[in-house]
Amino acid sequence: MLASSNLPIVGHRYFFFIITFLILYLSISYIISCFPHIDNKITNKKQISHNDKILSSNSHSCLGPESNEERYMTYLPHSGFHNQRNMLENAVFLSWVLNRTLIMPPIIFTKKTIIPHRPYNILYSMITGNMTKNVITCKKKGVEDKKCMFTQLDWEELMDFKFIKKYIRYIHREDQNFNVNELYSFLNITKPESQVFTLAEETRYDFQFYDDENITEVSDDQFDHLIHLCSLQKRKEKLIHFGSIYHLNRFNLKFKENIDFLKSVRENMIINHPVLLDIGDKISEQLGGLGSYIGVHLRLGDMGFDKKFGQKAEENVDYITKSLIEDISSTPNELEEIEVSNSNFVSTSTMIEAEKCLQSISPEQRNFPIIYLASDKPRNDRRLKKFLREFPCVFMLFSNFEKYLDQLKRVKNPRDGALLFRYFVPFVDGIVAARGNKFIGTPESTFSEYVTRLHEHWVGS
Structure with a gap:
């Protein structure tokens, strides 16, 4: 009798459980349907990176921080002349789109061994080590001695700069060893932890820059991540320090103004000696x-x-x-x-x-x-x-x-x-x-x- 008297209660509880489950199921299904872009691709390394070093922006305005202080950018050169030329072209574009004064590294000519393309920390150590040693050797033995391996030439000595002068601000970098402390001193940077943003590649082709929020994948499989140019425009630091920015496909661009400007930079990089x-x-x-x-x-x-x-x-x-x-x-x-x-x-x-x-x-x-x-x-x-x-x-x-x-x-x-x-x-x-x-x-x-x-x-x- 006791068992039979509890049957209606059990039935009501079972019915309530079924109704609750159906409501939850339908609610979750509706939420998922509202976000069709979320799928297993989000874990693909070719997607936008969400780590701390890359800040992706969804804003089309790309308005930078309001300040009267001049802001700068620079990069680390490497490899042979034409790779360095490509980096300069990319740097001119970045200087223009980020509205930052370019601290322009010189051309590094070498008698024998080039400084190869490496991730940021290795490249920085190689270039500062080689250049510091070279300065000492050249002063001691003379610039024509075979052990004086490198000479640094300002780009403006070789190339036609009429186009560059029209569109960006630049300063020829003159510290011969590429030590950041000398650069900080020149720019009056006293607190690099808050005044400098170093975009350090962990691989040779860590990131590709893009300009349209609708871009979700790199256009060249050599690159691992995407960085929205807006995120760099909004950086408040006085200096953005890149490592290598070499590659003909370093930019994944959709906006015509950006595409046309980069094309013009390359077309106007003409020998003028x-x-x-x-x-x-x-x-x-x-x-x-x-x-x-x-x-x-x-x-x-x-x-x-x-x-x-x-x-x-x-x-x-x-x-x-x-x-x-x-x-x-x-x-x-x-x-x-x-x-x-x-x-x-x-x-x-x-x-x-x-x-x-x-x-x-x-x-x-x-x-x-x-x-x-x-x-x-x-x-x-x-x-x-x-x-x-x-x-x-x-x-x-x-x-x-x-x-x-x-x-x-x-x-x-x-x-x-x-x-x-x-x-x-x-x-x-x-x-x-x-x-x-x-x-x-x-x-x-x-x-x-x-x-x-x-x-x-x-x-x-």
């Missing part, structure tokens, strides 16, 4: 003048430090050779014609080098263009044999035009008096190659990428 331009013009004239020949760059590398290109050297030679042959056979001759006499060849002092070559070959071969070949290896390198067999009039800097380099041997770095000849020769190669009617470069070469830019600037695409 008077001696280099003068030598380049003189050699170009010997090839028939602007637009009268084809420029080629073949980076052959080796099986040591430059193994990446050494392994692909013959493949790249074949690729460029075939590309040129196909181009010559499929398109009409767009080059400025060089007049050639049909009479017996007699070289004269007024003949340009291109004319001498054309006069010396058979009439059937004169359909081939004049070619200027820029390379990291000399003409007698065995890997160039196939290319040189195909084209009768190929000119190279040291094989044909070494005498034009004499004035370059006297050019010195205003900072320390170091001779710049060894560092500037590749620029002459690039300038001459860029001034042809066409330019064909080595795939994945930053040198070829820059010569392509020079070609488009001086000749057109």
